[in-house]
Amino acid sequence: MNPAQLLLNGVVTGLLLALPALALTLVFGVLKFPNFAVGAMLTLGAYAAWVGSVLCGFPLIVAAVLAVLFVAGASVLVDRTVYTRLRDRGPITLLVASIGVSFVLENICRFCFGNDARNFDVAVARPMRWHGLRINHEQMITALAVVVSLIVLHVMLRHTPLGRAMRAVADNPPLAAVRGIEREFIAGVTWAVCGALATIAGVLAGLDRAIDPLIGWNYQISIFAAAILGGLGSPAGAVAGAVLIGIAEETSALVVPTNYRQAVSFTVILVFLLFRANGLFGRKAISR
Amino acid sequence: MRGLRAGYGSAGDVVAGVDLALPPETILAVIGPNGSGKSTFVKTLVGLLRPRAGSIAITGRDVTALSPARRVASGLAYVPQEANVFRNLTIGENLKLATEFLRARAGVGHAQQERVLALFPQIGRRLRQFAGNLSGGERQMLAFACALLANPEVMLLDEPSAGLSPRFVHEIMDAVVRVRRAGVTVLLVEQNVPAALRIADEVVVLVAGRVAHQAPAAEVAAADLADLFFARASAA
Numbered sequence: 117m118n119p120a121q122l123l124l125n126g127v128v129t130g131l132l133l134a135l136p137a138l139a140l141t142l143v144f145g146v147l148k149f150p151n152f153a154v155g156a157m158l159t160l161g162a163y164a165a166w167v168g169s170v171l172c173g174f175p176l177i178v179a180a181v182l183a184v185l186f187v188a189g190a191s192v193l194v195d196r197t198v199y200t201r202l203r204d205r206g207p208i209t210l211l212v213a214s215i216g217v218s219f220v221l222e223n224i225c226r227f228c229f230g231n232d233a234r235n236f237d238v239a240v241a242r243p244m245r246w247h248g249l250r251i252n253h254e255q256m257i258t259a260l261a262v263v264v265s266l267i268v269l270h271v272m273l274r275h276t277p278l279g280r281a282m283r284a285v286a287d288n289p290p291l292a293a294v295r296g297i298e299r300e301f302i303a304g305v306t307w308a309v310c311g312a313l314a315t316i317a318g319v320l321a322g323l324d325r326a327i328d329p330l331i332g333w334n335y336q337i338s339i340f341a342a343a344i345l346g347g348l349g350s351p352a353g354a355v356a357g358a359v360l361i362g363i364a365e366e367t368s369a370l371v372v373p374t375n376y377r378q379a380v381s382f383t384v385i386l387v388f389l390l391f392r393a394n395g396l397f398g399r400k401a402i403s404r
Numbered sequence: 405m406r407g408l409r410a411g412y413g414s415a416g417d418v419v420a421g422v423d424l425a426l427p428p429e430t431i432l433a434v435i436g437p438n439g440s441g442k443s444t445f446v447k448t449l450v451g452l453l454r455p456r457a458g459s460i461a462i463t464g465r466d467v468t469a470l471s472p473a474r475r476v477a478s479g480l481a482y483v484p485q486e487a488n489v490f491r492n493l494t495i496g497e498n499l500k501l502a503t504e505f506l507r508a509r510a511g512v513g514h515a516q517q518e519r520v521l522a523l524f525p526q527i528g529r530r531l532r533q534f535a536g537n538l539s540g541g542e543r544q545m546l547a548f549a550c551a552l553l554a555n556p557e558v559m560l561l562d563e564p565s566a567g568l569s570p571r572f573v574h575e576i577m578d579a580v581v582r583v584r585r586a587g588v589t590v591l592l593v594e595q596n597v598p599a600a601l602r603i604a605d606e607v608v609v610l611v612a613g614r615v616a617h618q619a620p621a622a623e624v625a626a627a628d629l630a631d632l633f634f635a636r637a638s639a640a
Contacts, residue, residue, distance in 0.1 A: 277504040280493065284501050287490045290452050293472035294482045295550065296505040 121249055122366045128255045130342075130362020131262040132324070135317040136335065137342035137354040138269065139310040145286035145349040146306045147199070149210035154314055154339055155332030156221035161187045161315025162322040162331055163225050166234050176236060180319045184312045191311030192304045199307075200300065226329040233326035236319075254323045265316055266355060269309070273351065278305055286349065338365065341381035344388050347395030356397065408458035410448040417456065418444040420613035426558060431580065431590045433604035433621065435597050437633045441613035442593045443485065446562050449591070450482040451475045462558060477506055481556035481588075485563040488547035491536030495527060495546060498535050502550035520552045523582055541572030548579055558589045565596045577603050601625045609633065 136154050143151040164186045168179025194217055202209050243252040273279035284292040285302045293299060314332075321331055342361045346353025361384060365377045372379070388395060410419040418441045426432050434442055447453040449460060451472035459468045467475050476482075490498050499517070521528035524545050535546060544564055551559055561580065565573040573596065581603050584590050594600035601607065607624040609617040609632050617624070617632055624632070 277500075280497055280501050281505065283493060283497075284490050287492045288487050290472075291484065291487060291490065292501075293452065294450055294476055294484075295501055296473045296476045296554065297501070298471065298473045298505075 118248065122369060123363060124249055126363030126366030127359060128258050129366055130359035132258050132317055132320050133335065133338050133342050133362055134262055134355045134358035135265060135313040136339045137358045138351055139313040140339055140343045141348055141351060141354040142306055143310050146282055147303060149207040152211060152214040153218040153221060155336035156218040157187060157191060157311055157314035158318040158321065158335060159225055159329060159332035160190065160221050161318030162327045163229055164315065165319045166236060166322060166327055170237050176238065183319065184315045187315040188308040188311040191307040195303060195307040222329050231329060233328045235326055236322055257323060258320045261316060261320060282306060337378050337381045341384045345384055345395055347397040350397040353395055353397030405460045406458055408448060409456040410444055410453050411456060418613050419448055422615055424608065424615065426589050426591060428589050429584060429587055430605040431584050431592055431603055432606045432608060433600040434591065434593045434608045434610055435600055436610035440610045442610055443562055445610065446560050446593050449560055450480060476554055479557035481551035481554050482560045483547045483551050483562065483564060485566050489535040489543050493535060494531065495533055495535055496531035498546060498550055499553065502553040506554050516553060516555050520549050524549045541568050541575060544576055545579065552583060556588055558591065559583060561590060561592045563593055563595050565594065565599050573599050597629060
C-alpha cells in the first residue's frame with residue numbers, strides 16, 4: 117500500500133482519537149483519575165446521534181449537537197451520582213468506579229439497541245483523488261470537525277474564566293478553593309466538556325464504521341496510549357500523542373497484519389509506562 | 405472563633421479548643437514550637453480542614469459550615485505557606501482568577517486592582533510571565549496581591565517568610581504592614597518569631613493546639629521565648 121496514503125489515514129485516525137484522548141487527559145488533570153468509561157461515553161454519544169438522525173429524522177449535524185448536549189448532561193449526572201461521593205477516596209477507587217460506569221453505559225446501549233450494527237443514513241460519495249491519494253468525505257468531515265473542536269477547546273481553556281478555573285483546579289485544587297472557585301462546579305464543567313468531546317468522536321467514528329455496543333471499546337486502548345504518550349494531564353500532549361498513535365497504527369500495516377494494529381498501542385503503553393511514565397509532554401509528578 | 409477543635413483522620417485533636425477574637429485592623433501573630441498546630445489552625449479557619457467542634461465567624465456572620473470558596477466570598481483571604489500561586493498560569497491569569505469568581509463581592513473590581521498593583525509594582529510589569537518562573541519572594545508577593553484583590557476583611561498568612569532570604573523576609577513583612585494599613589485585619593502564622601514580633605500588634609503563643617499565652621507584641625518580645633514555648637508545652 118502507498119505509504120503516503122497510510123500516513124494520511126494515520127493522521128485522520130489520530131485526529132479522531134485526539135478528542136477522547138483530550139477528554140481522558142482533562143478528567144485526569146482536573147479530577148486526578150484515569151476515566152476508564154471514556155470509550156463507553158463515545159459509544160453513548162454515537163447511539164444518541166443515531167437516534168436523533170435515523171429514528172427522529174433530524175439532519176446529522178442537528179442530531180450531533182443534540183447528542184453532545186445529552187451526553188454532556190448524562191456525564192454530569194453520572195458525576196453527581198457516582199464520582200462526587202468518591203471524590204476524596206483516591207485515584208484507584210475512582211478508576212474502579214469508572215470501570216463499573218463503563219459496563220453500565222455499554223449495557224444500557226446494548227439493552228436499548230441490541231447487538232446489531234447500526235449506521236448513519238448518509239449517502240455514499242465518491243472519494244476525492246489528489247496526487248495519488250484517496251481522500252473520502254468522512255475523512256474530510258473528521259479532520260474539519262476535530263480541528264474546529266480543538267480550536268474551540270483551546271479558546272475555552274486559554275481565554276475564558278471557566279477554562280482558567282479548570283486549569284487552576286488541575287494545577288492546585290486547595291488554592292483554587294481559596295480563590296473562590298467551587299471544585300464541584302468545575303468538576304461538573306469538566307464532565308460536560310469530556311462528554312461533549314467523546315460524543316463528537318462517537319459521531320465521527322459512526323461515520324467511519326458501524327455503530328455497535330463495542331464501538332467505544334475498539335478505541336479504548338488507542339485512546340489510553342495516546343494520552344499516556346502525550347503525558348496524562350497535558351491537553352497539547354494528548355493531541356500530539358493521538359496523531360502519533362494514529363500514524364503508528366496505520367503504518368504498522370506495512371510490516372504486520374492489520375488485525376495486530378492494537379498491539380502497537382499496547383506496546384506504546386508498555387514502553388512509556390516502563391521508561392517514560394510522564395510521556396512526551398507531561399511533567400513528573402512530585403509528591404511529599 | 406470559639407472552642408475550635410480540628411485534626412486529621414482518627415488521630416487526636418491537633419487544634420484542641422481555641423477561643424480567639426481578632427481586633428479589627430491589627431496584625432495578630434500566632435507563634436509556637438514546631439508541631440503546635442499553627443498551620444492546622446489556619447487551614448481550619450479557611451475551611452480546608454473541617455473542624456471537629458467549635459465555630460468561626462467573620463464580622464458576626466457564622467461561616468463554620470461554608471466551603472472555602474464561600475468563606476472567601478464572605479471576606480476571608482488566605483495565603484498558603486507553599487504552592488501559593490498557580491505555577492502553570494501566567495501572572496496575569498493568576499490575578500484575573502483572584503476575582504473572576506468573586507464578582508458579587510463588594511469592592512472587587514478595577515479600582516481595587518489598581519490599588520493592589522500600586523502596592524506591588526513589580527508584579528504588574530510582568531503579567532505574561534508564568535508564575536512558576538518567579539522566585540520564592542516574588543511568588544509570595546503575587547500571592548498577597550491575589551488575596552488582596554478579593555477585598556478581604558481578614559487575611560490569613562501561613563508562614564510567609566518560610567524559605568526566603570533575609571532581604572525578602574524584610575520586604576514581605578513590610579508588605580504585611582502595608583496590607584494592614586489598607587484596612588485589612590491580618591492573622592499571621594509565623595515560625596520566624598523576631599520577624600513576626602517586629603510587625604505584630606498582638607501575639608498568641610500556640611502550644612499543643614491550645615492558646616498558651618496572649619499579649620501585646622512588645623510584652624512577648626521582652627519575655628523568654630523558651631519559657632513561653634516549652635514550659636507551657638510541658639504543662640500541656
